Amino acid sequence: MDYRDTENLIFIRLEQNEDLFESLTEICRASKLKVGVLVSAIGMLKQAELNFFVGTGRYSPVMFPEPMELVSMTGNVILQDDEYHFHFHAVLARRNKETVAGHLSKGKVNVTNELVILKTDVAARREKDDATGLKALIFE
Numbered sequence: 001m002d003y004r005d006t007e008n009l010i011f012i013r014l015e016q017n018e019d020l021f022e023s024l025t026e027i028c029r030a031s032k033l034k035v036g037v038l039v040s041a042i043g044m045l046k047q048a049e050l051n052f053f054v055g056t057g058r059y060s061p062v063m064f065p066e067p068m069e070l071v072s073m074t075g076n077v078i079l080q081d082d083e084y085h086f087h088f089h090a091v092l093a094r095r096n097k098e099t100v101a102g103h104l105s106k107g108k109v110n111v112t113n114e115l116v117i118l119k120t121d122v123a124a125r126r127e128k129d130d131a132t133g134l135k136a137l138i139f140e
Contacts, residue, residue, distance in 0.1 A: 005031045009119065010117040012114070014115070017108055035077070040114075042071070042072070043070045045107040045109065048108075050064065050105070056132060068093060069093040073104065078124055080125050124138065
């Protein structure tokens with residue numbers, strides 16, 4: 001991995017076989033990130049798990065073991081109780097250009113990933129929403 005931490009942006013390059021979430025946690029911690037917005041993410045993933053919300057706190061996960069292009073990914077990251085919470089949605093493409101999309105919960109880098117995170121001073125946290133069973137975004 002390699003990254004550059006500026007005043008308000010973190011530019012990141014992840015390498016083959018890195019765990020996306022483990023590497024991002026390490027970078028966010030080193031950058032002392034509290035709240036960030038994922039501005040851009042492209043590259044390739046393998047062993048990616050996408051989830052679809054099916055009702056009160058329940059998701060339907062699907063694992064995609066093959067290498068797929070990371071066409072787009074968006075979301076946010078929040079440091080809460082000394083743990084990073086990533087909420088990312090991704091669009092992945094197969095070799096035949098067929099796409100799949102959903103809430104990304106796992107992924108390993110295939111070849112490379114390039115990401116940009118915007119640091120913000122917006123005070124936010126995640127809290128369980130009783131109606132949906134999800135960890136909702138709450139502004140402080």
